[in-house]
Amino acid sequence: MLRKLPGDYTRDIVSTVPDSLVFRPTVVNTPAIFTIAAIVFRAVVGLVRMVWRHPLACLVLVVPFTLWAVYGWRVALVAVVATVSALAGWRLAEPVSFSAWVGLRLRAWWRWMWIYRRHWQPVMVVSGLGKHISGREYLPRLLKVTCTPTADVVAVRMLSGQSAADWQDRADNLAHGFAGHECRIASAKPGRVTLVFPRRDMLASPIPALPISGDVQVSAVPVGLRDDGSPYRLKLHGTHVLVAGATGAGKGSWLWSAIRGLLPAQRAGLVEIWALDPKLMELSYGRALFGDRYAADPGACADLLEAAVKVMQERAGRFAGVQRNHVATVDDPFILIVVDEVAFLTAYQTDRKCRERIVAALATLTTQGRAVGVGVLAALQDPRKEILSIRNLFPDKIALRLDEPSQVDLVLGDGARDRGALADQISTNPTTGAGVGYVRLETSPEPVRVRAAYVSDADIRAMVAEYAGAGEAA
């Protein structure tokens, strides 16, 4: 029973149970005008923000009603029919520009309103990314939704004290909460994250070998497509690239796509491709493309690598004090050393002396080669340190399908999986997963999802027919 205690100071003390005290909170009555002003202010800010972020969608809604109110329904109807017909004509004639200027913007507005805004509060609270502190609810702020042809990109301001890793841990909750099949997290600026919800996978089907461009390309060559369907160019000159993936992950398609892209430059004399093929499987098929710069047995591989070291040291001696970066010329072409399954040479090699020669040469090339125009592109199945001790000497890395989540950071570096490089989840079905990988460059910590084009045996035969002998040593 509620019982009031006597005395002045006990005015605010009530008790329902004998011998226990409960303090009654002081109630301050806010004048109604302040509450109304706050509600109006929030509504105006919300409206201005919506017009600012989605002007096109607002026009679509506002203009017909304004015409109706001012000129009557007939004028409004004529305007709507004329606009819809013009847009339909535009869509049929120029689907790409229509999509960029109208389609994707309307879609972004619709998805912002119908999917993200509507479900924001429950998804944040249930996933644990929103917080309740002293009875108040704090939610991360949904800043902006944009649509690309393949994905929704949602910009978010995190709560103070949150990190991208907190969001990464909830990626599954976010995907389910917003009805996506996947959610990738990237941290954009301090305090902000970008959530990417793919709507369809542009990389789900194999990409045929890319046409060989007439342009001579040395520094970066097209090898496949990115997640959003745009072409991806792999930088080879001025770096070293390690491609790691389980058996059948499609490492061969990366090696061959890179070689294919360099063929015109090899013919022009600006590039030399040297091939080490200890498995005698992958590169032997196009052996004629490499002329006498091809080795398969371990001794020959060691000799070839040491020859590359000699060229590198001779160039370093000549360039010292004269130039700091290499520019490919006919006299000093860019040399790309392609190694298929480097572990055959560095770990599974039983001849200890030969193994030591190979590891020493590879270490020298990967530490000193890039400034003088010697690059290494190596494929590897098992990314453990004891298999390839010089793993970290490759500035750029590509993780194709891997067997375990822990291998992702071994290949791409710390935090790569947290940043969305889910290489262990790439499909084992070759049609959907072979050649798909995450690229992490030394210049950017964000992994990029790319699928290499598939260079078939017939493509290699055609390459040999057209380009064999073009790169022979003079």
Ligand SMILES: Nc1ncnc2c1ncn2[C@@H]1O[C@H](COP(=O)(O)OP(=O)(O)OP(=O)(O)O)[C@@H](O)[C@H]1O
């Ligand atoms: N980019 C690709 N797109 C589609 N299919 C591919 C692609 N790359 C490879 N494949 C398919 O996957 C199969 C295995 O590819 P590949 O031999 O290149 O894998 P790998 O990683 O080199 O394997 P291993 O280490 O065992 O040699 C190929 O026979 C081919 O059918």
